[in-house]
Amino acid sequence: MQELSNMKPSEIRMLFRQNQLTCPTAGMANGYTQANLVVLKKDLAFEFLLFCQRNPKPCPVLDVTEPGLPIPKLVAPEADLRTDLPKYRIYKHGQLAEEVTDILNYWEDDMVAFLLGCSFTFEQALVNNGISVRHIEEGRNVAMYKTNIPCVKAGPFEGPMVVSMRPIPEKDVVRAVQVTSRFPAVHGAPIHIGNPESIGIKDIEKPDFGDRVTIRAGEIPVFWACGVTPQAIAMHVKPELMITHAPGHMFITDLRDEQFGVL
Amino acid sequence: MQELSNMKPSEIRMLFRQNQLTCPTAGMANGYTQANLVVLKKDLAFEFLLFCQRNPKPCPVLDVTEPGLPIPKLVAPEADLRTDLPKYRIYKHGQLAEEVTDILNYWEDDMVAFLLGCSFTFEQALVNNGISVRHIEEGRNVAMYKTNIPCVKAGPFEGPMVVSMRPIPEKDVVRAVQVTSRFPAVHGAPIHIGNPESIGIKDIEKPDFGDRVTIRAGEIPVFWACGVTPQAIAMHVKPELMITHAPGHMFITDLRDEQFGVL
Numbered sequence: 001m002q003e004l005s006n007m008k009p010s011e012i013r014m015l016f017r018q019n020q021l022t023c024p025t026a027g028m029a030n031g032y033t034q035a036n037l038v039v040l041k042k043d044l045a046f047e048f049l050l051f052c053q054r055n056p057k058p059c060p061v062l063d064v065t066e067p068g069l070p071i072p073k074l075v076a077p078e079a080d081l082r083t084d085l086p087k088y089r090i091y092k093h094g095q096l097a098e099e100v101t102d103i104l105n106y107w108e109d110d111m112v113a114f115l116l117g118c119s120f121t122f123e124q125a126l127v128n129n130g131i132s133v134r135h136i137e138e139g140r141n142v143a144m145y146k147t148n149i150p151c152v153k154a155g156p157f158e159g160p161m162v163v164s165m166r167p168i169p170e171k172d173v174v175r176a177v178q179v180t181s182r183f184p185a186v187h188g189a190p191i192h193i194g195n196p197e198s199i200g201i202k203d204i205e206k207p208d209f210g211d212r213v214t215i216r217a218g219e220i221p222v223f224w225a226c227g228v229t230p231q232a233i234a235m236h237v238k239p240e241l242m243i244t245h246a247p248g249h250m251f252i253t254d255l256r257d258e259q260f261g262v263l
Numbered sequence: 264m265q266e267l268s269n270m271k272p273s274e275i276r277m278l279f280r281q282n283q284l285t286c287p288t289a290g291m292a293n294g295y296t297q298a299n300l301v302v303l304k305k306d307l308a309f310e311f312l313l314f315c316q317r318n319p320k321p322c323p324v325l326d327v328t329e330p331g332l333p334i335p336k337l338v339a340p341e342a343d344l345r346t347d348l349p350k351y352r353i354y355k356h357g358q359l360a361e362e363v364t365d366i367l368n369y370w371e372d373d374m375v376a377f378l379l380g381c382s383f384t385f386e387q388a389l390v391n392n393g394i395s396v397r398h399i400e401e402g403r404n405v406a407m408y409k410t411n412i413p414c415v416k417a418g419p420f421e422g423p424m425v426v427s428m429r430p431i432p433e434k435d436v437v438r439a440v441q442v443t444s445r446f447p448a449v450h451g452a453p454i455h456i457g458n459p460e461s462i463g464i465k466d467i468e469k470p471d472f473g474d475r476v477t478i479r480a481g482e483i484p485v486f487w488a489c490g491v492t493p494q495a496i497a498m499h500v501k502p503e504l505m506i507t508h509a510p511g512h513m514f515i516t517d518l519r520d521e522q523f524g525v526l
Contacts, residue, residue, distance in 0.1 A: 046309035049316065050327055054337060064313055066418070074317060074415065152337065155329070181526050184447070262525060263444050 004028045009076065009252040013084040019101050022086045024248035026120065033186070033257050034250035035062050035075070035115040036227045037085060038234060039103070039243035042067045045112040047155030048234065052114070054152040058161050058229035060117035060185045062253065068109040075253035081113045087246035094238035103243055117186035118227055118250055119164060121257045122179070129179045131172045140211035141248070142166070144226050148200025149191070151233065159233040162209070163191060163199070164226040167219040176222060185260040192223040199223065267291045272339065272515040276347040282364050285349045287511035289383065296449070296520050297513035298325050298338070298378040299490045300348060301497060302366070302506035305330045308375040310418025311497065315377070317415040321424050321492035323380035323448045325516065331372040338516035344376045350509035357501035366506055380449035381490055381513055382427060384520045385442070392442045394435045403474035404511070405429070407489050411463025412454070414496065422496040425472070426454060426462070427489040430482040439485060448523040455486040462486065 004012065009029045015021040025034055040048055045067070052059035063072040070081040083102045090098040090106060100106075119142065123133045135142045142164045149161040168176045173193060181189040196204045204221060205212055209228055215221060231244055245251060267275060267284075272292045278284040288297055303311055308330070315322035326335040333344040346365045353361045353369060363369075382405065386396045398405045405427045412424040431439045436456060444452040459467045467484060468475055472491055478484060494507055508514060 042309075046305075046312065049309065049312055053312065053316070053324055053327060061316055064316060178526070184525060262447060263441070 005030045009254050010078060012252055013076070013079055016086045017080070017083040022101055025086065025250045025252060026248060029252050031256050033062070033075070033253045033255045033260060034118050034120050035253055036118050036231070037081065037088075037243070037245040037251050038114045038116065038230060039081075039111055040114070040234065040239060041108070041241065042110040042112055044237070044239055047157055048114065048230075051151070051154035051157040051233070052116070052230065054154055055161070055229070056184070057188060057191060057225035058151065058227065060187060061114060062117050062185060063115040065113040067112050070107060070113060072113070072115055072253070075115060075255050081251065082107050085245050085249060085251050087249040089244050089246050091235065091239075091242040091244070093240060094235045099246055106241065106243060115251060115253070116227055116230060117260070119187055119224065120250070121186040121260060122183045122224070124257055125179050125183060126176060129175060131168065131176055131179070134167050134213045135211065138213055140213060142210050143207035143213050144209035144228055145196075145201045146208045151229065156237045157233050159236055160200075161191070162226045162229040162232055163223040164210070165204070165207070165213075165221050165223050167213065167215040168222045169219055173220050173222065180224065182261045182263065184262060187224050187227070190222045191225050194220050196221060268293045272517050273341060275515055276339070276342055279349045280343070280346040285364055288349065288513045288515060289511060292515050294519050296325070296338070296516045296518045296523060297381050297383050298516055299381050299494070300344065300351075300506070300508040300514050301377040301379065301493060302344075302374055303377070303497065303502060304371070304504065305373040305375055307500070307502055310420055311377065311493075314414070314417035314420040314496070315379070315493065317417055318424075318492070319447070320451060320454060320488035321414065321490065323450060324377065325380050325448060326378040328376040330375050333370060333376060335376070335378055335516070338378060338518050344514065345370050348508050348512055348514050350512040352507050352509050354498065354502075354505040354507070356503060357498045362509055369504070369506060378514060378516070379490055379493060380523070382450055382487065383513070384449040384523060385446045385487070387520055388442050388446060389439060392438060394431065394439055394442070397430050397476045398474065401476055403476060405473050406470035406476050407472035407491055408459070408464045409471045414492065419500045420496050422499055423463075424454070425489045425492045425495055426486040427473070428467070428470070428476075428484050428486050430476065430478040431485045432482055436483050436485065443487065445524045445526065447525060450487050450490070453485045454488050457483050459484060
């Protein structure tokens with residue numbers, strides 16, 4: 001079989017559709033943008049879209065489907081969001097009910113799917129600029145923390161922003177800001193540099209989600225808005241049914257990371 | 264009376280609220296961002312927001328109000344959109360019914376107001392960079408054209424993009440792209456440079472909206488996505504009731520133009 005890193009997004013999606021592959025997508029179809037998935041019923045879709053609109057750093061919208069239509073026309077017009085991710089999570093009234101490899105049995109006529117930008121894109125940009133990403137080096141999940149920064153409310157959707165942290169060598173901090181600022185559609189510039197306490201993080205050694213990573217001498221903790229935010233907040237609303245990708249099992253779009261670069 | 268150009272947005276909005284002033288807003292509260300207004304009933308709001316989301320260059324969303332609440336919390340939390348613009352247009356079933364100085368009698372519990380970025384912001388940035396804007400020089404309205412570029416459809420909202428044209432000296436074209444690229448929230452970079460015909464404009468001397476402006480030797484026509492697009496497209500849907508600002512009579516926000524600059 002061809003290397004997964006060199007395959008086209010459509011080829012990999014076909015493997016997911018046929019259930020020939022069910023694993024995390026990091027490193028697949030290199031250079032192509034991966035996305036978080038959130039599926040809600042239409043009665044919540046307007047307020048959720050408004051929430052994303054008001055909180056573009058944690059919730060950068062790449063595509064929203066027409067109600068009932070599982071096709072992301074802007075980012076992968078030949079894909080079917082019901083089958084083309086490796087693994088999904090079904091949440092009922094805010095509780096994880098099941099993990100499945102397709103959502104054909106759950107899809108309804110009034111469902112709207114949201115694809116939100118993911119940090120893989122800007123991490124690749126950091127690496128391309130010679131700035132190593134610690135949790136990739138250490139083979140761990142990124143460290144994520146709840147903050148005291150409130151998101152801007154929309155309808156029932158409200159709560160604190162979740163951030164991811166990457167330790168950056170002092171000499172590279174400015175460049176890390178510049179590099180990630182180029183990608184506002186995938187979380188963009190950091191939201192905080194340097195002092196975890198001032199954004200409500202009491203113990204940097206104890207992330208709320210993901211894994212602890214090593215912070216070395218001469219490194220500054222840099223914080224980016226995290227795509228876990230909208231899922232965490234949607235969960236609080238306890239919708240009758242919400243579907244997301246399983247952690248790390250993202251949707252692979254047809255667009256290349258560089259297409260999201262501004263200047 | 265204090266110069267309108269130096270007054271604060273809240274002071275000028277109060278004059279509008281009290282109907283002490285009813286004129287176009289160009290040049291008022293210098294340095295503060297002005298916005299286009301579109302008000303629709305909630306049943307169309309999700310699809311209209313989706314349309315804006317899918318067409319960010321012609322429809323850059325600055326703020327969307329909660330249904331029924333006329334307060335733009337993000338851009339001017341003390342303003343009331345029913346009274347704080349100098350002049351409004353009421354459209355019924357796609358036809359202009361009336362121009363009014365407040366919309367208190369038209370406002371209903373299920374209305375949603377959209378504030379969309381306006382070209383005043385990037386024009387000021389051009390001027391600050393030594394690039395003169397012809398229609399300002401000539402004291403005219405900007406020249407606007409229908410194109411053959413289709414917007415991305417959302418629900419009932421579909422149709423061609425409307426663009427504005429500014430003639431730019433050849434030596435300044437690259438800088439004009441750079442300067443306006445910094446402001447994606449107010450139409451951003453041009454969508455076309457140089458050849459009107461290739462975007463479906465047959466006669467550059469005959470704009471579809473606004474005024475003809477002079478193109479001098481050594482100047483290139485440069486085209487930006489225009490905020491008239493969403494209004495023109497909403498009109499085609501012939502909503503029972505749609506309210507907009509009257510042309511040139513914009514909403515003045517509390518945010519400064521530079522706050523919309525990326526990098």
